[in-house]
Amino acid sequence: MSKSNRYCVIMAGGIGSRFWPLSTQKFPKQFQDILGVGRTMIQQTYDRISKIIPDENIFVITNTEYVELSHQQLPEIPQENIVGEPLLKNTAPCNLYMANKIAGIDPDATMIVLPADHLILKEEIFLQKVELAFDIAAKNEYLVTLGITPTRPDTGYGYIQFVDKHDSDYYKVKTFTEKPMLELAKSFLESGDFLWNAGIFIWNVKSIHHAFEKYLPEMTQHFMACEYNAESEKSCIEQIYPKVQKISIDNGILEKAKNVYVIPADLGWSDLGTWTSVYENAEKDENRNATKQKHILTYNSEGNIINIKNTNKAVIIDSLKDFIVVDTDKVLLICPKEHDQLIKDYVLDLKNFKKGDKFI
Template structure:
């Protein structure tokens, strides 16, 4: 049984601006620990999957960063998208290339920029997910046990149909639901059968290709064109550039997962965080006696529940609460914590004012 992995690494991490930038996005930064987020993802996967079986889908801007940060990854395992088209085309293109190299493989699809504290628990769950995926051609996802009513995540609702596999509960999925408002999120938390959507999926390569054929025929046609062209033309990157623009801009959740019935979710508790915005630092770092997360050259008095990061120069604060202050070489961000999810609005304004040098 061959296990492969597809790491999605094309995002710009805009809610982590100004530290995450177009030329060096979040997944290539050291947010927590001694390695970048993508290096941590690779190291975690290598406890189960050989590096030659790990593929990274990214764009041309980041191919060199990947080669520099992960020098032992085979060059052919870097799959370059010419343009972002959401997760369905990413999965489709990767499945085509993997099916050619490893035709009987089971794919693990996951983001490049999530934190997982318990690697051993994660690998145990992945092994079980692979078993479930290979049984009756199931699709499997990992659901994070919610600990508070988060409105920034999608949710997965499970049914009462539960089986035990390797001492783990495996739930039949009822449906995927979009990001809720606070009241709805609280009802999900209270119900006990809703899980945060981790964006981690496991399935047999030929199974997901077959679902793409059934449910996303336009994308399937593009993939078949590429498959035939790959057999005769050695410049695969150019072929992908020529055809990828024809792909639909659609998520794998909407294109496949919301439309099929044989989906299972494994509830997980392994210290997961998607590090979606600056407020994630409250969850993944130690705080001082006043609830502050401090990094760098900081002097603070009467400062409470703030996230402050210095790039070298002294940041002095007095009498402030619930603020995010991030200083980089050319930009200083100051915003309230409740606006952390809206940092992308600043980037939109930068583009409007043609201040692209700060993006």
């Protein structure tokens, strides 16, 4: 398979409400430099994959609202490759949309789908595994995913169970399990045949099309109404999106398909889904405080993540342990790290205030 048949889709449509107040509806987390490394999450995703895929073959699918922001952050990608979805419909419709669009350019294309906001520390291994995945997906009618070697019984991730039939670089997938309870997650880890689902997929446009025809026929029909890469595409998509089922690619296709394969990979991966996961991946001082600020004094305080937008502000913290402190132009959040899953609820409650939306 020639390298020119390889395409990439970066999915960048989420709002990232667990990352509020840094992540807002106007400026979601994929467009932020969450770890303070000088590049935003979507830019880092592009930086990685552009080593093996040319710019003209890289696409971004995002919410219509973020098309302009995507252009600003990824000027290397051709303007027409940044596509806006009119409504949030989860990941199955955008995968079908992009597969159709890419198939219209190259009917033999093999594509990788990447979330825009994940951390991958072991870049070389990532690229090796992606090369392998492209190879497998180009030659077989397989739906390939990268599975992350789990390091702890995390209840915030989905799990992939594989059939260990042969000593190989990849395995047939047996089951997908959404976020399990702790006891179940522990048993998954002990059994040794489970991996974390990183939401990274590789398939040939023909293979994924067959899967959609089989498992989501109604959605497939809706999307066949449009002519892709043409003047009419945008208005056609706007017409069909309200009619399309809201479902994830995992529920809609991967849990049902019999031809799903997984490549185990130790990538130094995190989906950076919560402030706690950011804390775990951030640089910390001698008191285990993660902060990028210059003018911060901490006393008898440890295990905190402190993110202050105004770098000219002095911050003094005394006797605080294991807290999240985030200060933006409009919001100050102070909450225990163990409550990071409640941030979505804070956002919902704030909406009930008069003009509360301006904080979100």
